[in-house]
Amino acid sequence: MQEALRFRVPEAELIDRPDYVKQARRLWQGSEVGARGLALTIRGLRKSFGDHEVLRGIDVCIPAGQFVAIVGKSGCGKSTLLRLIAGLESIDSGSVSFGSEARPEDARVMFQEPRLLPWARVLANVEVGLGRGRKSADARARAERALTEVGLAEKRGQWPAVLSGGQKQRVALARALVSHPRLLAFDEPLGALDALTRITMQRLLERVWRDQGFTAILVTHDVSEAIALADRVLLLEDGRIARDIHIDIKRPRKRGSADLAALEGSILGELLRGGDERST
Ligand SMILES: Nc1ncnc2c1ncn2[C@@H]1O[C@H](COP(=O)(O)OP(=O)(O)OP(=O)(O)O)[C@@H](O)[C@H]1O
Numbered sequence: 001m002q003e004a005l006r007f008r009v010p011e012a013e014l015i016d017r018p019d020y021v022k023q024a025r026r027l028w029q030g031s032e033v034g035a036r037g038l039a040l041t042i043r044g045l046r047k048s049f050g051d052h053e054v055l056r057g058i059d060v061c062i063p064a065g066q067f068v069a070i071v072g073k074s075g076c077g078k079s080t081l082l083r084l085i086a087g088l089e090s091i092d093s094g095s096v097s098f099g100s101e102a103r104p105e106d107a108r109v110m111f112q113e114p115r116l117l118p119w120a121r122v123l124a125n126v127e128v129g130l131g132r133g134r135k136s137a138d139a140r141a142r143a144e145r146a147l148t149e150v151g152l153a154e155k156r157g158q159w160p161a162v163l164s165g166g167q168k169q170r171v172a173l174a175r176a177l178v179s180h181p182r183l184l185a186f187d188e189p190l191g192a193l194d195a196l197t198r199i200t201m202q203r204l205l206e207r208v209w210r211d212q213g214f215t216a217i218l219v220t221h222d223v224s225e226a227i228a229l230a231d232r233v234l235l236l237e238d239g240r241i242a243r244d245i246h247i248d249i250k251r252p253r254k255r256g257s258a259d260l261a262a263l264e265g266s267i268l269g270e271l272l273r274g275g276d277e278r279s280t
């Protein structure tokens, strides 16, 4: 019984435990590269697949270190926008440019599926995030630091197959963090998780973002998640940014509070109105 209970709650417990958080911060501050956010400017961005014009002129400036959430209906082009930002897809017209002295490895993407290598143990999966840097002498130490950051140091020798869904996503997060990205884009990274693990992961994302200062772009279909985490919510509709909403609610934000609920209601209303207009 005790075993079963211990097994069910550890992620929530470990991530919020003050001694663990302190340890993770100390490790991060002692690391060799100070991560700074990367500013992002998108001008007149368009993208079509065949005759289908998915993005019809996206214009937005994201300052370094900002946490931006992108919401919109299924199929409205959120993942496409993220793939263009990450350079995983070619641009038809317009531009995506980053702040000064950006290197290709400064931007990372984390997907909904953890995409771990099943034949590699947890630590080796994290080292993969170092790219060519995984041959360097300190690769292992860096991967261990990233695993500690997400509260999974004790799983370093495990195979991915024995991890829970939330743990796999934390390994994927460690793999994304290990190269100290200056911009981290998330494509519905928590979409497949149960409600409790999801909230735990949201807190983890917010903490690593605050501690490390990267620019965060989170695609999510969950408006309450967007409002809980982001400085700013972009509502994508008909291939354009229909609304750009700044969330001026102090952190830590209290889930279920009246101001968060009111904002959520207004954004949800907007999303639904867009759909009604299209279907009439
Ligand atoms: N490689 C591709 N080839 C053809 N069409 C594509 C391709 N990628 C995306 N599309 C189309 O572009 C549109 C936008 O897709 P996208 O995946 O960006 O939507 P999304 O907003 O991320 O949706 P969801 O919320 O369901 O993930 C869809 O109509 C999709 O079918």
Ligand SMILES: [Mg+2]
Residues within 6 Å of the ligand: 078, 079, 080, 187
């Ligand atoms: Mg998508």
